[in-house]
Amino acid sequence: xxxxxxxxxxxxxxxxxxTSIEPRPGTIEIDNDGHIVSxxxxxxxxxxxxxxxxxxxxxxxxxxxxxxVVDIHVHLNEPGRTHWEGFxxxxxxxxxxxVTTVIDMPLNSIPPTTTVENLEHKIExxxxxCWVDVGFYGGVIxxxxxxxxxxxxxxxxGFKCFLIESGVDEFPCVNEQQVRLAYEKLQxxxxxxxxxxxxxxxxxxxxxxxMRVDKDLDNMQSNLFTKFLNSRxxxxxxxxISLIIRIAKEFPTVRTHIVHLSTAQAIDIICKAKSEGIPLxxxxxxxxxxxxxxxxxxxxxxxxxxxxxxxxxxxxxxxxALLDGTIDYVVSDHSxxxxxxxxxxxxxxxxxxxxxxxxISSLQFGLPVLWTEARKRGCGFHHLNTWLSKNTSKQIKxxxxxxxxxxxxxxxxxxxxxxxTFTVLNDIIQFKNKVTPYEDKxxxxxxxxxxxxxxxxxxxENGGVVDKPKGELLI
Ligand SMILES: [Zn+2]
Numbered sequence: 001x002x003x004x005x006x007x008x009x010x011x012x013x014x015x016x017x018x019t020s021i022e023p024r025p026g027t028i029e030i031d032n033d034g035h036i037v038s039x040x041x042x043x044x045x046x047x048x049x050x051x052x053x054x055x056x057x058x059x060x061x062x063x064x065x066x067x068x069v070v071d072i073h074v075h076l077n078e079p080g081r082t083h084w085e086g087f088x089x090x091x092x093x094x095x096x097x098x099v100t101t102v103i104d105m106p107l108n109s110i111p112p113t114t115t116v117e118n119l120e121h122k123i124e125x126x127x128x129x130c131w132v133d134v135g136f137y138g139g140v141i142x143x144x145x146x147x148x149x150x151x152x153x154x155x156x157x158g159f160k161c162f163l164i165e166s167g168v169d170e171f172p173c174v175n176e177q178q179v180r181l182a183y184e185k186l187q188x189x190x191x192x193x194x195x196x197x198x199x200x201x202x203x204x205x206x207x208x209x210x211m212r213v214d215k216d217l218d219n220m221q222s223n224l225f226t227k228f229l230n231s232r233x234x235x236x237x238x239x240x241i242s243l244i245i246r247i248a249k250e251f252p253t254v255r256t257h258i259v260h261l262s263t264a265q266a267i268d269i270i271c272k273a274k275s276e277g278i279p280l281x282x283x284x285x286x287x288x289x290x291x292x293x294x295x296x297x298x299x300x301x302x303x304x305x306x307x308x309x310x311x312x313x314x315x316x317x318x319x320x321a322l323l324d325g326t327i328d329y330v331v332s333d334h335s336x337x338x339x340x341x342x343x344x345x346x347x348x349x350x351x352x353x354x355x356x357x358x359x360i361s362s363l364q365f366g367l368p369v370l371w372t373e374a375r376k377r378g379c380g381f382h383h384l385n386t387w388l389s390k391n392t393s394k395q396i397k398x399x400x401x402x403x404x405x406x407x408x409x410x411x412x413x414x415x416x417x418x419x420x421t422f423t424v425l426n427d428i429i430q431f432k433n434k435v436t437p438y439e440d441k442x443x444x445x446x447x448x449x450x451x452x453x454x455x456x457x458x459x460x461e462n463g464g465v466v467d468k469p470k471g472e473l474l475i
Pocket of ligand 1: 073075105333335
């Protein structure tokens with residue numbers, strides 16, 4: 001036994017390793033560098049580790065030990081919109097939710113991550129404020145094609161662009177020609193090019209102007225979710241995805257990715273593209289799998305996101321596509337804002353769905369939200385591992401060190417009680433603006449501890465989120 005080098009030992013009757021689809025009893029030994037050095041297939045007692053301090057040996061009983069959640073679609077908004085979210089509050093929410101790695105999207109911070117200089121600005125803002133590991137994507141906007149390779153060299157994990165107005169002025173959308181230019185730059189670089197896949201039929205940009213409520217319309221109508229839903233039909237996603245697949249075919253050395261798929265109508269063309277060998281991946285979000293349009297009440301602008309949450313039959317189709325592997329993984333797309341931008345300071349009947357900020361906050365609750373739904377469908381912990389950690393880690397080329405419990409991998413874990421329930425009360429929310437459609441919902445899966453590279457960053461029995469940030473920047 002390499003006694004001197006062991007920093008932490010975890011033992012449980014339920015550990016999920018790649019060798020079994022069901023959790024098994026086991027013991028995990030973690031070294032001083034925060035790596036898993038051995039995995040024993042039996043529970044251990046402190047007596048066999050008496051060279052350790054008691055605090056270095058954790059018998060978590062029946063609680064499940066799984067790889068920490070790797071949520072690779074998160075908007076932390078710092079610098080520039082830190083009143084919406086920030087590295088500190090966002091990563092504390094992550095830690096409280098069993099998330100051990102997040103990847104920050106290039107937009108909603110000011111400046112956006114579209115140049116190396118802007119990335120450096122973001123890195124400076126993040127230093128010393130991260131409770132979990134944090135990486136960054138770059139953005140593709142009109143005119144920054146020459147910044148893409150330098151951004152890859154500076155450590156971005158991929159690129160995101162919009163084919164429709166993004167919601168913020170400093171991150172304009174791109175047209176087909178600009179998309180092609182970006183693909184040319186990214187050829188052979190083993191990066192991933194990600195699309196917000198909504199686009200108007202005519203390929204003309206939807207601007208704030210023509211998204212605005214027609215003044216002649218009954219004002220009440222614009223305050224209903226259905227009015228908003230009709231303004232972002234599935235056809236916008238289908239248009240965008242058809243274009244993306246067409247171009248992706250021409251650039252087979254670039255990995256193409258569709259973020260936050262909402263419409264199930266696109267599943268057939270995605271399936272076909274994948275079967276033709278186009279290097280295409282697809283994600284969906286907790287809210288598309290676990291919420292539906294039918295449950296959105298008057299004034300519940302906290303349910304608004306783009307593309308929108310669609311109807312119940314659509315939700316069922318998304319689940320099928322997730323289970324058959326057409327959808328590769330699930331992310332939060334945590335995209336917070338201040339309460340006034342959701343008009344939550346107004347009466348319910350006065351909250352305009354068309355003008356409210358489109359984004360859902362859920363970073364802290366992804367695992368319980370998905371599990372609450374998945375367990376009803378007979379899914380196992382290995383499904384959660386695949387959708388939340390393994391496939392997301394692979395996507396950002398961290399599959400050789402994160403997303404699975406294997407010797408040599410980072411000791412990133414969520415330790416949780418899947419049979420226990422809790423209520424999403426406002427005062428347990430760690431993210432900055434405590435606005436979420438999951439408020440008051442009862443969820444299965446209580447997070448007990450979150451461990452990042454062998455450091456306990458969240459411990460429900462010990463005050464929750466620890467006092468010092470232990471996260472690293474993945475650059
Ligand atoms: Zn997003």
